[in-house]
Amino acid sequence: MNTGTNHINPFDKLCGSAGLASGTAILGVLLATVALAFLLVKMKVAGAVLLLALFFGGIYAYALFKHPILGFYSAIVLNFVILGSTRYVKFPFPVGFVMDGILVLSFLALIFSRFRERVDWSPAGKPVTFLAVLWLGYFIFQLMNPEARSTEAWIAGRSTGFHFLFVVVLTLMFMDSNKRLDTFLYIWGVFSILASFKGMGQLFFGVDAAEQAWLDGGAAQTHVLFGKLRIFGFYTDAGNYGANQGYSAVVALIYAMTKKGRAKIFFITVGVLGLYGMLISGTRGAIAVPFIGFMTFFVLRKNIKVLTAGVLFVALVFVFFKFTTIGNGNDQIRRMRTGFDPNNPSLMVRKKNQAILKTYLASRPFGGGVGHGGDKAQRFLPHAFLSHVATDSWYVMIWVEMGIVGLVLHLIILFYVIGTASFKVMFRIRDPITKLRMSALIAGMAGVMVASYGNEVLGQMPNSLLIYATMAIISVPEIFERPKEDYLPKPIEK
Structure with a gap:
């Protein structure tokens, strides 16, 4: 009789919400919650804006790397509004770098979307x-x-x-x-x-x-x-x-x-x-x-x-x-x-x-x-x-x-x-x-x-x-x- 690890049933693995039952997962969620709360308390409105930017930025990055053409269309949209926006928003850096970033990200998305095959x-x-x-x-x-x-x-x-x-x-x-x-x-x-x-x-x-x-x-x-x-x-x-x-x-x-x-x-x-x-x-x-x-x-x-x-x-x-x-x-x-x-x-x-x-x-x-x-x-x-x-x-x-x-x-x-x-x-x-x-x-x-x-x-x-x-x-x-x-x-x- 095999007494090694092969007796573990692969279907017994915890998944989804059941994974939260582990101590490591609960600790991770608590630490993340405390960090977010601290950020909101310290930065107030700016903290909330930062969190929203990270959230929607993450969604956009996921969509971009899945559909790289989104980067091209984004560049066309920014092309119309990015320079005029400086009348309303004081950017801490030259606003042209935003366009540079979109174009570079589009190239990276194109490469990584076909990572398992040659582009x-x-x-x-x-x-x-x-x-x-x-x-x-x-x-x-x-x-x-x-x-x-x-x-x-x-x-x-x-x-x-x-x-x-x-x-x-x-x-x-x-x-x-x-x-x-x-x-x-x-x-x-x-x-x-x-x-x-x-x-x-x-x-x-x-x-x-x-x-x-x-x-x-x-x-x-x-x-x-x-x-x-x-x-x-x-x-x-x-x-x-x-x-x-x-x-x-x-x-x-x-x-x-x-x-x-x-x-x-x-x-x-x-x-x-x-x-x-x-x-x-x-x-x-x-x-x-x-x-x-x-x-x-x-x-x-x-x-x-x-x-x-x-x-x-x-x-x-x-x-x-x-x-x-x-x-x-x-x-x-x-x-x-x-x-x-x-x-x-x-x-x-x-x-x-x-x-x-x-x-x-x-x-x-x-x-x-x-x-x-x-x-x-x-x-x-x-x-x-x-x-x-x-x-x-x-x-x-x-x-x-x-x-x-x-x-x-x-x-x-x-x-x-x-x-x-x-x-x-x-x-x-x-x-x-x-x-x-x-x-x-x-x-x-x-x-x-x-x-x-x-x-x-x-x-x-x-x-x-x-x-x-x-x-x-x-x-x-x-x-x-x-x-x-x-x-x-x-x-x-x-």
Whole structure:
């Protein structure tokens, strides 16, 4: 007879609530209860908030590591609200680290969700990924730029290099079906509508206490002109708000052509509200987004009638703003109209600044260093020359900080991605719905690219992550093409 431990019945193990009968379990519960009570007594409200954060944070972490795509969607949501939230919450650390953390956690979740098998990275093995790696390599090389004086400034500007690669890879890994693409566009649309409503609230009812404090802190110089508020929603500023509203409008109105019923109404609503939000922002450069965006769409259609009608419509809008005074009683229309004036004082100042920078950068092909250009650099280099010359434009900012080498590389990447995507849509993709979906994203990106000459909108959230995700999606339009039987005409039965 075996007298060893093999006589133990495995079904006699305690489980569930019965496990609390053991002394060790009871002691553990008591210690945890005492610790929680002590935390609540000592920290009061802060302790309760901390406990709730740990509880919901644990639930989120569990869901994230089980469904890694949640991290991608979370990044898109944060992309809209994270910077504007600093008006209401004083974070003890740079708020950008939250976005960094979400992106890194998404990668870890992707790896650990497939821990028992090798992660198939082949979906991310695309030219756009190589370009993102090349750009990150040049960005890291900037640490050795002899003109750079502050590592802290480089860290502050890290999103310019790292977010591009992170978002491109995550998008290529996760955006592999039309259903997921729709989810991405619905999230985008919902927050665009919320931003539109927030902007209308500021226009009709005024700003709240936190926003007023922000204006009083210096923002009023650029956001209250001639006694009129430039609307900024819950974004960083009016320029960013106007460009993103126009961007959302272009993408949504074209994407609506692929939908029916309530979905179509939803995207049309996003588009109409987006155009209105762009108008009330008072951002003159933002008008380039729908102008260039819709022109790009008309070209992609390869239809002479559509192109002719589109060009005629855009020409009429141009004539309205350039050669008439209709609607000048409206503050927003009057300000938008100044964007068509080649002698506009603001434009003259920008050209003067660019002439100054051209002389300074002539002997500096790698630029002055990441984070060293414009007003933002005054936090790290208050007395540096570049800190006191406004960049205004996204491309001028890249030129100033990363030199002519960085600017040329950046433009090559943008035009390669949008050029190859346009070629595929025009000559390779046969599915008409996929053509429209990709055309919507290409048109929106083209509009933002042009508008970025007047404002630093391409690299600002929420535009930046949307552009990076768009670059990944339009690089592989064939993934979203439906089977031929879904769109080819059905043969007529005899």
